[in-house]
Amino acid sequence: MASPLLTIRGVETFYGKIQALKGIDLDVNEGEIVTLIGSNGAGKSTLMMTICGTPRCRTGSIRFGEADITQTPTHEIIRLGIAQSPEGRRIFPRMSVLENLQMGAAVTDPKYFDEDLARAFKTFPILEKRQSQRGGTLSGGEQQMLAIARALMARPRLLLLDEPSLGLAPLIVKQIFEVIRELNAKQGLTVFLVEQNAFHALKLAHRAYVMVNGRITMSGTGSQLLASPEIRAAYLEGGAH
């Protein structure tokens, strides 16, 4: 059995008085692709951000490998090897594409930079063409690719992706999922993925969780959930093709 990389126990997160997470237990093992699906407002993005300590959970614990990161400052959590491509992409609008990628590499040894940059450009050739353009002037899809590339520049052990397919053309979505699969298979990168596009996500993932209203209501292997009638009714209606 693979060793656990991310262990979440009893996590509750609040925005003021509103409780967004109501006791989450979740594991991501070394080398896995795990996906989290759920409808709008379920608390998926909140969980992704809580893992990085912003916002901080009120109760519960989060472990990353050997370290308890429940109270660790965000920038130190990142330095331990977690990278996130967050909801809304959050590209630095007044920095060039290249500078955005350099920001991604802020936590790595500079000696890797050229190699990692070449890999990012190979994965997303459009970024090479746009490298001196300001981030804010990229198209939505280009920004999404930049956000993923930027997260990869950090050489993470765990990659958190919040809706990487949002706003992308089907062909690009396919390409991005292919990239994730490859990174996982070839480099053993562990991926925790939030997706609206449940069909693609479940096909890609080794394991999956379903979140409803701040709680995990179901979990299993990707194929188990794909076969579940409830899941099909709630998340795959007409989406499976």
Added chain:
Amino acid sequence: MEYFLEQLINGITLGSIYGLIAIGYTMVYGIIGMINFAHGDIFMIGAMISLIAILALGLTASASFALLLLALILVLAIAMILASAFNWTVERVAYRPLRGSFRLAPLISAIGMSIVLQEFARIAQGGRPKPMQPLLSGGFELMHRTTEAGDFIVRISTIQIIVIVTTLALMALFTALITRTSLGRAQRSCEQDMKMASLLGIDVNKTISITFVMGASLAAVAGLMFFLRYGVIDFYIGFVAGVKAFTAAVLGGIGSIPGAMLGGLVIGLIEVFWSAYFSVEYKDVAAFAMLAVVLIFLPQGLLGKPEVEKV
């Protein structure tokens, strides 16, 4: 013509000093969106420390030029370090605990810190103005014309040369730091999206502290220059110079470093030319009127960036 050139040099000198202070306002505004009202007083602290260091070293105009220059570099280093320590502490105790509270809280705190620094200087150093014999008196004649009406001379003093050259050098250095280094990138990333910066491993608090330290170092340079050029300081110079430099930062486009420098130059030139050709009493009115006019036609300031971006 000679009179005009001479005033031009005076204006550029004064404008350089304003510009150096204005950078501190604009950088802090850029990164945490607040006006550090105590920044003018950090400039005053820089000038006071320079004065104390000059007296402690026993510097007089009789020393050789090379020795003076060397000693002044030492004075400058001391002033920069201590003024930075002051500004670092101000941020740490008065602004950081208020981050995330309502918008006006740090501004009110900043006004409080401004009073604290002024009163501290007044109690520690006394309220009377502190004059000093000029340390550097030499200069160069740039133009000399003899006519029946008499000799017309355009001079630039050694201290003016020092002010202008130092400012140019610091500007070049700062621009390179902000645009080329990873520290500068970290600062710009915090300006644009602090949460994302922390998600990329940037220590936001540290980056903000460094910004305050950088602003204070430049203000300390301005403090020493001001003291050398005008030969008299008191605990209150920070208020007047601070308001001018803040105006310069807004005029140039708050958040923009080249804008702060340009704004400083414009304010310095207006002030000097207005005093030279119209009336000394109304020089400040002229400077602020200029600000009003620019903001009506260019609300972003001279070099402020109109945003073209998708979010």
